Amino acid sequence: MSDRKSRSSATGQVTLQDVALHLGISAITVSRALKTPQRVSETLRARIMSAVTELGYRPNHAARSLASARSDSVLVLVPSLSNEVFVDTLSGIHEVLIPRGYQALIGNTHYSPQEEEKQLGVFLGHNPDGILLTGLDHTPRVRQWLADCGVPVVYMMEIDDARDSRCVGLSQFDAGQVITRYLVGKGYRRIAYVAAQVDPRTLKRAEGYRAALREAGCYEAGREIWVPTPSSIGLGASLLDRLLKEQPDCDAVFCCNDDLAQGMLFQCQRRKVAVPGQLAICGFNDLAASAWTNPPITTIATPRYAIGREAAQMLLSAIDGDMPPAKLDLGFSLVERLSA
Amino acid sequence: MSDRKSRSSATGQVTLQDVALHLGISAITVSRALKTPQRVSETLRARIMSAVTELGYRPNHAARSLASARSDSVLVLVPSLSNEVFVDTLSGIHEVLIPRGYQALIGNTHYSPQEEEKQLGVFLGHNPDGILLTGLDHTPRVRQWLADCGVPVVYMMEIDDARDSRCVGLSQFDAGQVITRYLVGKGYRRIAYVAAQVDPRTLKRAEGYRAALREAGCYEAGREIWVPTPSSIGLGASLLDRLLKEQPDCDAVFCCNDDLAQGMLFQCQRRKVAVPGQLAICGFNDLAASAWTNPPITTIATPRYAIGREAAQMLLSAIDGDMPPAKLDLGFSLVERLSA
DNA sequence: TTGTAAGCGTTATCAC
DNA sequence: GTGATAACGCTTACAA
Numbered sequence: 137m138s139d140r141k142s143r144s145s146a147t148g149q150v151t152l153q154d155v156a157l158h159l160g161i162s163a164i165t166v167s168r169a170l171k172t173p174q175r176v177s178e179t180l181r182a183r184i185m186s187a188v189t190e191l192g193y194r195p196n197h198a199a200r201s202l203a204s205a206r207s208d209s210v211l212v213l214v215p216s217l218s219n220e221v222f223v224d225t226l227s228g229i230h231e232v233l234i235p236r237g238y239q240a241l242i243g244n245t246h247y248s249p250q251e252e253e254k255q256l257g258v259f260l261g262h263n264p265d266g267i268l269l270t271g272l273d274h275t276p277r278v279r280q281w282l283a284d285c286g287v288p289v290v291y292m293m294e295i296d297d298a299r300d301s302r303c304v305g306l307s308q309f310d311a312g313q314v315i316t317r318y319l320v321g322k323g324y325r326r327i328a329y330v331a332a333q334v335d336p337r338t339l340k341r342a343e344g345y346r347a348a349l350r351e352a353g354c355y356e357a358g359r360e361i362w363v364p365t366p367s368s369i370g371l372g373a374s375l376l377d378r379l380l381k382e383q384p385d386c387d388a389v390f391c392c393n394d395d396l397a398q399g400m401l402f403q404c405q406r407r408k409v410a411v412p413g414q415l416a417i418c419g420f421n422d423l424a425a426s427a428w429t430n431p432p433i434t435t436i437a438t439p440r441y442a443i444g445r446e447a448a449q450m451l452l453s454a455i456d457g458d459m460p461p462a463k464l465d466l467g468f469s470l471v472e473r474l475s476a
Numbered sequence: 477m478s479d480r481k482s483r484s485s486a487t488g489q490v491t492l493q494d495v496a497l498h499l500g501i502s503a504i505t506v507s508r509a510l511k512t513p514q515r516v517s518e519t520l521r522a523r524i525m526s527a528v529t530e531l532g533y534r535p536n537h538a539a540r541s542l543a544s545a546r547s548d549s550v551l552v553l554v555p556s557l558s559n560e561v562f563v564d565t566l567s568g569i570h571e572v573l574i575p576r577g578y579q580a581l582i583g584n585t586h587y588s589p590q591e592e593e594k595q596l597g598v599f600l601g602h603n604p605d606g607i608l609l610t611g612l613d614h615t616p617r618v619r620q621w622l623a624d625c626g627v628p629v630v631y632m633m634e635i636d637d638a639r640d641s642r643c644v645g646l647s648q649f650d651a652g653q654v655i656t657r658y659l660v661g662k663g664y665r666r667i668a669y670v671a672a673q674v675d676p677r678t679l680k681r682a683e684g685y686r687a688a689l690r691e692a693g694c695y696e697a698g699r700e701i702w703v704p705t706p707s708s709i710g711l712g713a714s715l716l717d718r719l720l721k722e723q724p725d726c727d728a729v730f731c732c733n734d735d736l737a738q739g740m741l742f743q744c745q746r747r748k749v750a751v752p753g754q755l756a757i758c759g760f761n762d763l764a765a766s767a768w769t770n771p772p773i774t775t776i777a778t779p780r781y782a783i784g785r786e787a788a789q790m791l792l793s794a795i796d797g798d799m800p801p802a803k804l805d806l807g808f809s810l811v812e813r814l815s816a
Numbered sequence: 817t818t819g820t821a822a823g824c825g826t827t828a829t830c831a832c
Numbered sequence: 833g834t835g836a837t838a839a840c841g842c843t844t845a846c847a848a
Contacts, residue, residue: 151825161828167827177833197601201538218564223558239598242582258579261537295838369768402768425765428709428742470839502819507843517817539841542824739833
């Protein structure tokens with residue numbers, strides 16, 4: 137009868153209380169019927185369920201999160217949404233999270249640790265049950281927050297042997313080394329490395345590149361081109377011009393990613409530079425388009441779907457039982473095509 | 477002195493109460509110092525601010541949302557995250573939302589109205605202050621929920637003159653008609669339309685295509701190829717094969733998007749089909765790569781950043797004051813390049 | 817300018 | 833198996 141309990145006024149939303157009142161039972165029972173059906177008698181449960189649909193009840197996430205200190209959501213921070221690599225990683229993550237009833241809260245850090253810190257600050261207020269981070273390099277404050285908040289974290293994309301943390305990825309160093317060795321094996325000797333959007337992973341690929349050239353006895357310091365701007369096909373095209381000007385004797389180039397490699401290839405076509413005849417080109421990541429250009433691009437295929445899936449899996453295990461930290465190396469594979 | 481008030485036990489989180497107790501003041505004052513600084517004396521505000529940083533207080537979103545019935549978050553539902561178009565739209569949205577203190581909750585509907593309904597059901601529980609939806613076609617239940625929940629909605633990508641709703645986009649029909657007229661103007665007469673990932677917008681572009689051909693007196697029903705699978709470069713390549721087999725006399729093709737056009741172009745290169753000599757190709761959306769292929773691709777540039785920005789802007793206005801529904805047509809432009 | 821009281825919608829805890 | 837009660841952390845009233 138009490139009027140003030142009949143309807144939540146503010147939002148016009150149907151509450152648990154409304155459903156309970158409608159059936160003459162208490163709110164907690166409705167809650168149980170939804171969360172732990174086996175704890176409610178079958179007949180009552182049926183009545184509750186139909187009332188729920190009839191009244192159009194939809195749970196209030198904020199209230200649930202506040203009362204239970206869980207949010208059924210997982211924070212995912214990636215450096216970019218325009219990079220196919222991270223979009224694919226996100227698909228893998230969703231594939232695991234959604235069926236288990238979790239929501240992904242997606243944040244874009246734009247390759248900036250400071251931006252990452254800002255995003256983490258905001259999203260931590262959403263009480264995520266778990267956190268998925270890209271890479272191993274984070275600001276001190278981020279590390280502090282992560283340590284303090286007690287929320288499980290899995291790091292994606294790279295493998296770190298040192299720290300006592302969970303991570304799923306591959307050795308960026310090894311991958312850079314393998315593809316450079318491949319070029320050396322093909323007989324190329326004056327091999328350039330071209331990188332844009334400098335980040336910890338392009339740095340490690342560069343180290344792999346250097347190691348491979350050193351072991352082959354053909355390392356030259358001046359063969360690297362670094363630009364800090366975001367990577368793109370257009371940038372690849374202009375870097376081909378720069379490469380040809382600065383290193384006219386160069387016979388092969390390892391691009392830190394496939395966008396750059398595609399742009400270089402397109403520009404070679406424009407400038408009538410034969411690929412791989414005059415210049416061999418290889419990339420990194422095996423983006424979808426790289427199999428279709430002419431010639432198709434030799435590259436390193438990275439298991440990003442799998443990284444997303446396995447990282448999400450590992451995170452959920454960490455959330456449920458207290459599974460101890462583990463490292464998962466998903467490797468990579470050399471995709472030999474015709475550009476190098 | 478009261479022990480139970482000193483620390484929120486469950487989460488180990490620092491609360492407003494903790495900060496207040498630390499300073500010997502009341503929680504509401506701390507709240508005010510953070511939300512409406514001008515309502516707190518300068519000296520006290522300074523003390524509060526330093527205590528906040530010292531203790532590492534971070535607001536609890538769930539509690540705030542529950543108490544205030546606002547969430548400072550906006551739900552954004554897009555059909556795909558692997559399509560550059562929607563990624564760009566999201567950037568535009570972020571550009572407006574973030575500086576105004578809003579968070580975007582991103583949902584991927586995978587081009588499915590049912591999936592959209594599911595996502596909306598879940599995300600509505602997060603009490604978004606506003607909603608940004610893609611397209612004008614939604615399930616009856618979605619329309620019902622949107623009408624009931626009283627949250628402002630802006631529809632993106634298309635323009636609807638009929639309904640009393642807010643939308644920001646362009647006329648997909650007109651764009652399809654303009655590019656087809658362009659082909660006709662260039663002298664092509666046996667023009668095919670190829671579409672993948674059938675959605676309301678590719679349907680409308682097709683109608684524009686038909687209208688243009690009818691007015692030129694060269695419409696033929698059999699010149700359309702439709703496949704329901706997701707669009708990709710690889711699919712474009714295989715559809716080129718199919719086109720050449722089924723319509724060997726075809727002299728130009730309008731692809732419903734640039735992915736398909738790029739794939740067709742690459743496959744033409746493989747098969748030594750001259751573009752545009754033997755077959756003219758044009759696409760839709762002007763994706764980044766289309767300017768760099770050889771030949772570069774003639775296409776329709778869609779203002780997707782601007783759509784995101786303006787839609788977010790319109791939504792925020794709707795959230796703040798009760799700005800009346802409006803339509804915003806951002807148009808499109810024909811980008812003439814060398815493929816057609 | 818500051819504080820008190822109540823309540824947002826849900827769940828944990830402890831009774832019955 | 834079901835219910836009463838008290839939180840969860842914050843903000844909207846309304847006082848002082």
